[in-house]
Amino acid sequence: MSQTKFIVRKVAVLGAGVMGAQIAAHLANARVPTVLFDLPATTGDKNAIALKAIEALKKQKPSPLAGKDAIGAITPANYDDHLSLLKDCDLVIEAIAERMDWKADLYRKVAPHLGENSIFVTNTSGLSINTLADSLPESLKPRFCGVHFFNPPRYMHLVEIIPCRGSDAGMLDNLERFLVTTLGKGVIRAKDTPNFVANRIGVFSMLATIANAEKFGIRFDVVDDLTGPRLGRPKSATFRTADVVGLDTFSHVVKTMQDTLPNDPWHGLFKSPEWLQKLIAAGALGAKTKVGIYKKEGKQMFVLDPKSGEYVGSGEKGDDAVKDILKNPDPAAKFKALRESQHPQAQFLWACFRDVFHYIAVHLADIGHSARDVDFAIRWGFGWSVGPFETWQSAGWQQVAGWINEDIQAGRALSSAALPAWALATDRSGVHFVDGSYDAAGNRLVGRSSLDVYSRQLAPARVLGEQNAPLGETVFENDGVRAFTTGDDVLVVSFKSKAHAIGPDVLEGVNAALDIAEARFKALVIWQTEEPFSVGADLQSMMPAFMMGDWDSIESMVRRFQDTSMRLRYSQIPTVAATQGYVFGGGCEFAMHVDRVVAALESYVGLVEVGVGLLPGGGGCKEFALRASQQAKGGDILAALKDSFMTVAMAKVGTSAIETQEIGYFRPTDVVVFNAYELLYVAKQQALAMAESGYRPPLKVKSFPVAGRTGAASIKGQLVNMLEGRFISQHDFFISGLIADVMTGGDVDAGTEVDEQWILDLERKAFMTLLKNSKTQDRIANMLTTGKPLRN
Structure with a gap:
């Protein structure tokens, strides 16, 4: 086989059972057009079996699909009518039941229809790859191997590649590159022994x-x-x-x-x-x-x-x-x-x-x-x-x-x-x-694989006994963050706090890192050494001031938080957030303010402050108000704002980076990476590309129109219905009303022009009002002691 660049334009999955359908779903998540085959139905639409499997994907929990449009990449097919489609598939994955005789029959049926360079693999969980290869024509054996996905394929990191005796080495490498980067998998090469490793x-x-x-x-x-x-x-x-x-x-x-x-x-x-x-x-x-x-x-x-x-x-x-x-x-x-x-x-x-x-x-x-x-x-x-x-x-x-x-x-x-x-x-x-x-x-x-794709993993998974020294050279460190460089003009900031919660030390560290990056580096990336990106504001750090009723010091911390978000937006260098795992509250607000997010597919993102009886106080409400004014068609700001309001008031969480883009926390221009181990590499490449393109910070928004008190009244009308229908509690109603007031610009006429600071001030004032409320205090105490939200 020639070692030209391997491009996967289209994939076929043979077998629309649980595994086959979910493998097809994950290929579709990665925007790989996929044909899902099964037996022809005996009555009605001959594609009925594949169609039913595709429909079932929409209902499964946890969802095999990362976004609502992914399913459009899957085409149903059957073995009677559509074998001719196989010749255009660069990769064909067989995923039928674990029976040697059934697989052998299918191989004889499909082999003549495969393209001359198509890679053919079996997703068996334990059958002999060499025995299965015996059912194939000699010309296909170099392009055949086992590829064992684990269930559920979207979420399980492992894929085992099992060569047969005749598998071409270059083909195996190409397959591994595709699995690692495009599908985000951790690949190990297994021997052909029963059930593999x-x-x-x-x-x-x-x-x-x-x-x-x-x-x-x-x-x-x-x-x-x-x-x-x-x-x-x-x-x-x-x-x-x-x-x-x-x-x-x-x-x-x-x-x-x-x-x-x-x-x-x-x-x-x-x-x-x-x-x-x-x-x-x-x-x-x-x-x-x-x-x-x-x-x-x-x-x-x-x-x-x-x-x-x-x-x-x-x-x-x-x-x-x-x-x-x-x-x-x-x-x-x-x-x-x-x-x-x-x-x-x-x-x-x-x-x-x-x-x-x-x-x-x-x-x-x-x-x-x-x-x-x-x-x-x-x-x-x-x-x-x-x-x-x-x-x-x-x-x-x-x-x-x-x-x-x-x-x-x-x-x-x-x-x-x-x-x-x-x-x-x-x-x-x-x-x-x-x-x-x-x-x-x-x-x-035995050392690690030297395959080029692994050079993208700057902080790969490690086993005990390997070198586990901190990545890069430390440039600045305090109790909250470590800022380091790997020698390429990008300053990387990692939080040291538990669950990467954002307290005074982190805020001080991020600001110090911004100072250093503006003076000496081309860009700044926020990246954590492990999940989560951040669970949000460190409520625990507020407790001493809270106990003493020192509201002024808490308000100054909230102001500091807002100022840090704004610095990430208007800094003189490009800023990038590399997210994975939970991106909640203040972590989400930081991500909403940087120039670009590079998100691992499994990023779970939301402004979840309502769960502790608060509203987003680090610029999240302001950001949605600003975006609504920019997106308003025909000047109807309220229409543009309503979905964002519900997102915040209901503490809606995106269950993938792609769904997070659909909800609106992340922008369409943000980047989704399937392999979390490639996150830092891609984030730095994005940051450097912006820097090398003559980066200038966004121009400060002098003013933008808001929906005003009539907009707030319209939203509150909906909330009354929710309260009466017992969908929300009285305290939820109170919090949501404050969110509506902030996001519509406060007690002003519709269309009034305000600046970002105006909304930030409203946001901070509402945050402090809630913090002093006994029901919010009960919610915070419950979260800190049990880790669970209280619905009071």
Whole structure:
């Protein structure tokens, strides 16, 4: 294959089941025109199956679609009438049911219709890629491989690429570039072994947890309490995860392991327990059938008792003594305490860790190219915050290896397989080092991929043991921010506060960074080292002044906040906000004032101040008032303002960067990036492009017309209806009325010309009025103590 630039103009997805349709949706999110194929319907429209799948995408939660227009990029098709469309597709993804015979039949049908350079891939979760390749003509094998997306494809970062024996190296590289940048994925190259890397280990971990829960007599709900966030894993933990995945799907993956891994030392474990088989036979398949291991009746949740086969009330938690052990920040001390404790729950947890460590050590040589691939696969595919090898290494490699070995000798482990010699070597301190991660098959350290696409990741995902020095050279630092440069004329500012909340130290730091950037740099980028971008104003920092009734100092902080937003707007250098995760309140206001936002697709954005009984006080109301005057067609400012008012009053949150543009927090000219690890690179490129284009700050808006008191009255009329219909509380009504007054310019005639400072002053005054209100104070106290909004 020639190594000319690989451009994906169009993609076909074969199979409109759950995975196929959602892969098509994510391609559509990325503006890749996609043809979604399925069998022809026997009656009516022959595209009915694909059409039904496309329609279903609109209703799913969390939404596979990132914006309302994305669905327009998907074209329904069927195998009878539309195979000729395949010749124009640069990539064809097969995603039908996991049956070798069905896939082979489909390959024979579509192969003659593929373009001569089309890449053909299978989204299998565990079938042999080489066996599937045997059904293809020789000429297609260099363009064939496995590409395993994880469910749901929009949100799960992991994609495994599994080459077959004849896969062309250049084709694999092109595919990886496309997956990483266009679709935003974390790619690992897997060997062609059953269930590949993530499912092989992740499903083993679930089976080991099930086996140990039975051995130590731990209830399923207690297992889920202990094996979720307390271990840095998703809330769905173990048994809830099985319900979410689907008990039939989980059982199918287990069956694949049973059928294809006869020589695995843990083979006896690869079977669905009797209670699971009974649930499946009864049609209780988990979340999709509303009953599985868990079931809900009214508000009461029940969980299966595997011994009796009956459901019992759910909600039991792990023992406090065991939870205290898990809170220990020192991994070595934590594992020692778990292993030495006589408590069954502690013994259960140690056994779960031990059996996974044992399994990955024995199988590293045959399933992974390196320990790094294993850890990333589990982090990105199963949502663990720390990979299994990293966990072992952090607890002291040799100590833990010795304990595992003792348990194997004593017959306590789930298998008698010996630990490999490399794992027990007396000089071994781990598997991840500055120079690379361990490859057991080659007995060497392997560095990271040198593929050019990774040069765009200035702060890539790291594993324990790699260099984790702060990025770039520090130019300025205070308690709130660190400002640094990577040597390219851009000053990057990162917040140091918890959840990147904006308090006095952050405001002081951003202003100092602006001073420095205007004097010495070409541009300024606000970028955080990890999610979220910012949860907004730091209410905690206001508490001392609040308790003392020192309203003047709070008002001066709000004024400082507004001034900082305005400085970001009118600075002498281009300013860019690089957002991902939550972009709430003041974080959203900063983003609304910079010259450009570069947003990771998974940016969740909103002015959510109403939840704590306040209104946006850092320039958010002003910005929407200004934008409405600029967008007003035929001078009808109120019509342009009404949607923005509802957005603020209802604390509407954009659930993707694309939806955020549709709502109006971000502008159409802002940039959406699919891979969050490329965010800083793209933000700096955008900032430099503005600087190199002869950047001048926007001209200050001398004045603009507002909707005035009649506009406010019109909006308040709507609010009365909402109050009477009990859609909002009396306090919500009061807050919304103040928002309406501010956004319409206060007590002035419609069409009156005001400047930005006029609205900022109104905004600040209304903010202070609310802050002194007892119901708002109750809302703030509730948020600070419980983390949840109070609706009073």
